[in-house]
Amino acid sequence: MPLNDLIRRTRQGQPRAIARLITRIENGAAAAEIIPRIYAATGRAHVIGVTGAPGSGKSSLVNELAKALRRRDYKVGIVAVDPSSPFTGGALLGDRVRMQDLSGDKGIFIRSLASRGNLGGLSEATAAVVKVLDAAGFDTILVETVGAGQAEVSIASAAHTTLVIEAPGMGDDVQSIKAGILEIADVLVVNKADRPGAARTVRSLKMMLQLGQAMPVNHHGRSLQTTAVSPNGMENDNFWQTPVLETVAIDGTGIEALLDVVLAHKAHLQATDGWLKQEKIRSRREVEQLLHARFMEQFQTAVSQNDREQLITAIANRETDPYTAVAAIFAQINE
Ligand SMILES: Nc1nc2c(ncn2[C@@H]2O[C@H](COP(=O)(O)OP(=O)(O)OP(=O)(O)O)[C@@H](O)[C@H]2O)c(=O)[nH]1
Numbered sequence: 001m002p003l004n005d006l007i008r009r010t011r012q013g014q015p016r017a018i019a020r021l022i023t024r025i026e027n028g029a030a031a032a033e034i035i036p037r038i039y040a041a042t043g044r045a046h047v048i049g050v051t052g053a054p055g056s057g058k059s060s061l062v063n064e065l066a067k068a069l070r071r072r073d074y075k076v077g078i079v080a081v082d083p084s085s086p087f088t089g090g091a092l093l094g095d096r097v098r099m100q101d102l103s104g105d106k107g108i109f110i111r112s113l114a115s116r117g118n119l120g121g122l123s124e125a126t127a128a129v130v131k132v133l134d135a136a137g138f139d140t141i142l143v144e145t146v147g148a149g150q151a152e153v154s155i156a157s158a159a160h161t162t163l164v165i166e167a168p169g170m171g172d173d174v175q176s177i178k179a180g181i182l183e184i185a186d187v188l189v190v191n192k193a194d195r196p197g198a199a200r201t202v203r204s205l206k207m208m209l210q211l212g213q214a215m216p217v218n219h220h221g222r223s224l225q226t227t228a229v230s231p232n233g234m235e236n237d238n239f240w241q242t243p244v245l246e247t248v249a250i251d252g253t254g255i256e257a258l259l260d261v262v263l264a265h266k267a268h269l270q271a272t273d274g275w276l277k278q279e280k281i282r283s284r285r286e287v288e289q290l291l292h293a294r295f296m297e298q299f300q301t302a303v304s305q306n307d308r309e310q311l312i313t314a315i316a317n318r319e320t321d322p323y324t325a326v327a328a329i330f331a332q333i334n335e
């Protein structure tokens with residue numbers, strides 16, 4: 001089908017068109033053709049990142065949140081990102097089965113994305129898929145990714161609202177919480193609250209949040225302005241206090257309360273300059289990623305693989321240095 005038809009049908013929210021458009025994005029460079037044609041129709045969706053350790057219950061929570069959102073009449077897009085799997089399928093198949101009770105509902109669209117060995121490509125593809133769902137009229141988009149490394153954190157933090165999921169026993173030890181994970185959390189969730197130790201995990205997380213707040217550095221400069229409490233002791237209006245909530249995803253306990261908090265965070269972003277700030281962070285990152293990719297492409301075209309290898313070897317052997325090498329590469333590209 002011609003791309004224009006596919007895009008028109010996607011804008012009408014036709015599931016098969018959306019699926020085919022996403023497949024084109026997955027298969028390669030199509031994003032450069034697609035995004036310019038839909039970008040003006042994006043920017044409406046509230047993007048919620050859901051990240052956390054493997055097995056903490058992210059998919060189960062996403063499933064329950066999606067159902068709760070549907071009960072409140074939101075249209076929900078779900079993107080499950082699996083950086084560890086080179087295939088679409090595998091671990092994600094389990095997610096599909098679990099999310100089956102959601103299928104058949106036109107107000108929900110679910111898609112899994114796998115890495116195919118290229119994390120940079122995965123975060124670019126995820127961003128493009130989110131835009132497709134946004135343009136298709138899904139007003140709330142949940143992005144699930146395993147919180148294991150920098151790339152995954154960057155996928156999650158491209159969201160307006162980031163949920164970090166812990167399970168009892170995982171968060172008790174300061175060491176066990178990955179550096180950087182708490183900083184990106186807008187909401188902390190202790191799932192599997194039916195298991196022993198949940199209250200202790202909540203306490204440790206709250207303690208770590210307090211420790212973190214002693215320092216005036218935060219997030220991506222998103223919500224926290226300067227300090228938690230202004231000099232007169234009043235809460236700063238622009239400050240979002242990261243809440244810690246307990247849930248049991250397998251029976252739905254705590255889900256409505258979690259959704260209330262997620263929507264409160266959205267309202268908070270909209271009421272402050274947080275929403276625009278987050279959009280600017282994302283826009284800047286996208287431009288820089290695309291520039292980097294375009295430049296690397298040019299570099300690889302201008303300098304043969306053989307010459308690139310020789311250059312690297314020469315730098316390693318101290319026959320030249322990285323600065324001189326880069327100056328020479330720029331001269332060659334600008335020739
Ligand atoms: N007891 C209990 N089990 C849960 C809860 N939530 C999820 N589980 C179970 O924990 C297991 C993992 O749940 P998932 O939702 O697949 O977790 P995940 O974080 O998406 O896992 P990965 O995507 O593989 O990292 C499943 O067997 C769930 O049924 C909960 O609240 N309580």
Ligand SMILES: [Mg+2]
Binds near residue numbers: 095144
């Ligand atoms: Mg999962």
